Amino acid sequence: MTVLTEIPVRKPGGEEATLSDHAGEVLLIVNTASKCGFTPQYADLEALQRAYKDRGFSVLGFPCNQFGGQEPGDAAEIANFCSLTYDVTFPVYAKVDVNGADAAPLFEHLKKEAPGLLGSKAIKWNFTKFLIDRDGKVVDRYAPTTSPRDIAGDIEKLL
Incomplete structure (x- = not known):
């Protein structure tokens, strides 16, 4: 069985890491993009981060450029965008592929x-969200159209 916190991920600078810093936390893992119609969800994701971080919750962002080239920037550009436009304080990792042969292990x-x-494994678009419980179990998957605000009740149940 795969342990979520041991899966390799990359930090924005490219160095390899794991999610072990988030062991025991409730997580909302999201594939993000800076130039997408859903990009304003960053504001609601940040609101969740601020509302629940002291209770053992984190949003984790993973930029992805696989959908309409909507995340063309490098790590510094993505970080600047997230910080300056949405005052993001949650971790934003290195850009990943979420589908295909080069899809990130996470x-x-x-x-x-x-x-x-319908059992589809493919991620259809940016801002697909995965809710993870404190034990690292994937609890639910939310479509890009699901507002982060609408996930707050599910997060509360896990905290």
């Missing part, structure tokens, strides 16, 4: 544990 795991509509 997203392969998330898709396997929480398939989408």
Whole structure:
């Protein structure tokens, strides 16, 4: 069985890491993009981060450029955008692929544990969200159209 906190991820500078810093936390893992119609969700994701961080919750952002080239920037540009436009304080990791042969191991795991509509494993667009409990189990998958505000009740149940 795969342990979520041991799956390799990359920090914005490219160095390899794991999610071990988030062991025991409730997580909302999101593939993000700076130039998407759903980009304003950053504000609501940050609101969740601020509302629940002291109770053992974190949003984790993973920029992705696979959908309409909507995340073209490098790590510094993405960080500046998130900070200056939405005052993001939650971790934003290195840009990843979420589908295909080069899909990040984290997203392969998330898709396997929480398939989408009709059992589809593919992520359809930016701002697909995965809710993880304190034990690292994938609890639910939310469509890009689901507002982060609408997930607050599910987060509360896990805290």
